[in-house]
Amino acid sequence: MDLDARFQAAVNIAEEAATLALQFFERRSELTVELKGLQDHVTKADREVEALIRKRLHERFPEDALLGEEQGGGGSNDTKALWVIDPIDGTTNFVRGLPHWGVCIAFCKDEEPELSVIINPVLREKYVARRARGAMCNDRPLAVSKTPKLSEAVLGMGSSKKSPHEPYVDVLGKLLAEGIEYRRIGCASMNLAAVASGKLDSFFEAKLSPWDALPGMLLVKEAGGRCNDYLEGDGLLKGNSVLATNGPLYDVLAAAFGVWTEY
Numbered sequence: 716m717d718l719d720a721r722f723q724a725a726v727n728i729a730e731e732a733a734t735l736a737l738q739f740f741e742r743r744s745e746l747t748v749e750l751k752g753l754q755d756h757v758t759k760a761d762r763e764v765e766a767l768i769r770k771r772l773h774e775r776f777p778e779d780a781l782l783g784e785e786q787g788g789g790g791s792n793d794t795k796a797l798w799v800i801d802p803i804d805g806t807t808n809f810v811r812g813l814p815h816w817g818v819c820i821a822f823c824k825d826e827e828p829e830l831s832v833i834i835n836p837v838l839r840e841k842y843v844a845r846r847a848r849g850a851m852c853n854d855r856p857l858a859v860s861k862t863p864k865l866s867e868a869v870l871g872m873g874s875s876k877k878s879p880h881e882p883y884v885d886v887l888g889k890l891l892a893e894g895i896e897y898r899r900i901g902c903a904s905m906n907l908a909a910v911a912s913g914k915l916d917s918f919f920e921a922k923l924s925p926w927d928a929l930p931g932m933l934l935v936k937e938a939g940g941r942c943n944d945y946l947e948g949d950g951l952l953k954g955n956s957v958l959a960t961n962g963p964l965y966d967v968l969a970a971a972f973g974v975w976t977e978y
């Protein structure tokens with residue numbers, strides 16, 4: 716299987732898709748915003764960007780399976796060669812004109828993430844990662860932070876209507892008592908890119924889909940970070956929680972958030 720060809724194709728396709736997404740972003744007042752659920756938005760931009768990515772990937776690698784936020788796919792028997800696509804991660808930010816959103820593509824071979832690309836065209840940031848070959852932003856190597864303790868940490872936090880809000884409030888209160896600062900960016904991939912870049916020390920969200928999680932988690936791992944095993948318990952099909960850290964903070968945060976999963 717030619718992973719080098721797939722990596723270069725993913726970069727080129729993500730760049731073309733990000734250009735289209737940015738055109739929609741600049742004309743977002745013309746978009747009709749639909750609701751998939753409470754505070755869960757979708758527009759023509761999401762659908763057309765995903766359609767473009769799918770078209771280009773199928774043209775190049777017709778034998779590969781595709782799993783995307785808007786069109787689905789990727790059944791349990793499609794794990795040998797699977798593309799995972801979020802055409803616009805951070806749709807709520809996108810429709811409101813906030814800059815924290817990204818076009819996300821990852822490729823998994825036998826359920827092992829091999830490569831990922833995340834592009835934020837507003838901030839002009841292109842993140843790439845290859846398994847066992849590192850992570851970069853705009854061709855510069857990424858490295859996680861070295862923050863050793865919670866009282867010095869800035870944590871990324873995410874939540875949605877996919878999970879009850881009580882645990883989020885409860886655990887956040889306990890962490891604030893430990894001295895943390897936190898940021899609520901509203902886009903999983905941009906949180907994970909910030910962890911990989913050393914700008915945040917960790918990111919947690921109780922339930923995320925694979926297209927939100929896998930591209931950025933590979934970035935964090937390849938930048939020297941430590942993450943939970945997202946794919947355990949059939950995460951690729953059912954989703955899972957995400958804890959991505961700089962390493963030194965993993966155990967204390969896994970203990971704090973571990974209570975979360977017992978709710």
Ligand code: LIP
Pocket residue numbers: 784801803804805806807873874875876901902903904920927
């Ligand atoms: C979003 C994630 C975010 C989560 C939202 C939503 P989308 O992805 O990036 O972390 O809290 O509920 O899932 O739907 O904008 O691609």
